Amino acid sequence: MTRYITGILFIASLFIFSCSDSDGPEIQENEPFDRSQMLSSWADHFIIPGFESYAGELDELVSAKDAFIANPDVVSLNSLKSAWLDAYKSWQKVSMFDIGKAEEIGLRNFTNIYPADTDLINENITSGNFNLALPSNFDAQGFPALDYLLYGLSPDDSEIVTMLSQTNHAQYLDALIERLRTLGNEILNDWKGNYRDQFIQNDGSSATASVDKLVNDFLFYYEKYLRAGKIGIPAGVFSGGPISNSVEAPYSGIFSKDLFNIAFQSVQDFFNGRGYNGISGNSLDDYLKFTSNVNGTRDIASEIQSQWKSAEAKIEVLLPNFRDQVEQDNIKMLEAYDELQKAVVLLKVEMMQALNIRVDFVDADGD
Numbered sequence: 001m002t003r004y005i006t007g008i009l010f011i012a013s014l015f016i017f018s019c020s021d022s023d024g025p026e027i028q029e030n031e032p033f034d035r036s037q038m039l040s041s042w043a044d045h046f047i048i049p050g051f052e053s054y055a056g057e058l059d060e061l062v063s064a065k066d067a068f069i070a071n072p073d074v075v076s077l078n079s080l081k082s083a084w085l086d087a088y089k090s091w092q093k094v095s096m097f098d099i100g101k102a103e104e105i106g107l108r109n110f111t112n113i114y115p116a117d118t119d120l121i122n123e124n125i126t127s128g129n130f131n132l133a134l135p136s137n138f139d140a141q142g143f144p145a146l147d148y149l150l151y152g153l154s155p156d157d158s159e160i161v162t163m164l165s166q167t168n169h170a171q172y173l174d175a176l177i178e179r180l181r182t183l184g185n186e187i188l189n190d191w192k193g194n195y196r197d198q199f200i201q202n203d204g205s206s207a208t209a210s211v212d213k214l215v216n217d218f219l220f221y222y223e224k225y226l227r228a229g230k231i232g233i234p235a236g237v238f239s240g241g242p243i244s245n246s247v248e249a250p251y252s253g254i255f256s257k258d259l260f261n262i263a264f265q266s267v268q269d270f271f272n273g274r275g276y277n278g279i280s281g282n283s284l285d286d287y288l289k290f291t292s293n294v295n296g297t298r299d300i301a302s303e304i305q306s307q308w309k310s311a312e313a314k315i316e317v318l319l320p321n322f323r324d325q326v327e328q329d330n331i332k333m334l335e336a337y338d339e340l341q342k343a344v345v346l347l348k349v350e351m352m353q354a355l356n357i358r359v360d361f362v363d364a365d366g367d
Contacts, residue, residue: 033290034282035211036203041273041281042214043196049276050094051188057087058181065177072165074157081150085255087180088143092263096221096270099214100199101190107183108225109138115246116144118152125172132179141176144249149173152251207360215284216360219347222267227340230260234326235333242333244326256322260315268308284351291354300350304343311339 064083068076091111098108110132120140124130132141139145149169153160163169191199202210228238229248236242249255269275273283288301314336319325325333352359 033287035205035209036200038282038287039200039203039210041275041283042270043191043199045273045275045277045279045281046270047094047097048188048191048196050090050097051184051191053276054087054090054094055181055184055188057083057090058177058184061087061177062181065174068164069170069174072161072170074161077150077157077161077164081252084143084146084150085252088249088255088259089262091143092259093266093276095225095263096218096267097214098217098221099210100187100195102187103217105183105186106135107187109135110183111142111180112144112248113139113142114144114147114229114248115250116140116148118148121145121148121172125168128168128171130172130175132175141179143180145176146173147249147251149176150251151253205356207358212357212360215352215355215357218267218270218284219352219359220361222347223344226260226263226267227337227344230256230263230322231333231337231340234322235330235337236326237334237337242326242330244323247322247326250323253323254320257315257318257320260322264308264312264315268305271304284355288351288354295354297354300346300354304346304351307339307343307346311336311343314339 061080061083064076064080068080095108095112102108117139120137124137124140130137130140149164149172150160153163164173199210202208206212232238234243234247244250247256248259271283272285273281275281285301285305288304289299291297292299292301314332318332318336319328322333348359
């Protein structure tokens, strides 16, 4: 009888353990985390709908460009500026997904390398002879180059209209926007073709598996492009002094904070599994909570969330134009960077160790 009662208690204890975590995925004894389900969520709730939205905004940008070239005036210029900003914001939500065709063709390099090389842009316009597929033109195209053409040619919109109406300027404007749409469609078509299934089926645990690769891409994006590119480099963290003209979208002047906030929110949504289309799914937060419950270790996911809240508080007080912030009160930019940096340790060391994923890149920052 004693042995019978002991057996019942043991089974009950297993049942309680398997159902104890209400925040993450249900934990079953000896059952591994379903990486394939998480990959499906990433593909269907984040990446594909994200690139669909991005492609749609690029179509609107092309239409606004065509309307401006056909009838160049301040009204059509302002419509073009608006379409540029909408597409730029949409880009912030997919930039982190540098995997598959995006990695193969170097999408990010052709889309958002800043600051733009204005001398090269002007040289390309003057000569009329340029090849945007060449790496030498990375920083003479994409959204930063459009920022320069739409806002930086003159402080007066009427003068910008006059300049962009000239044949060589109009040719370059047309080429920049058409290339953005071509590249965006190439990525979307690949995901909606065979790559989605390949991505999900590659659900193992190795350096070439989809989870390991995309988590590394996510980490690299956060560390290099969000933390360093949007905040650290302009604030002078890596140069010994501020470089205010290296902020994102410096010529339009008032969008750098908006673009950062969209990118930062997208990072958090991806980590938490809050899908692009409003549907939630398994996420890195769930995965970390799963390993924490199974191994009886600390809740790293909650620590990451808490640190991001601290970073948000520092970012909230920044000016809309990061260039103004750097030039007027760079201490606040450095404080925001420091809070973002604290999360790098949690992500790059604690998270990667907990998930048994090896970091596949070396950051020149020395972090």
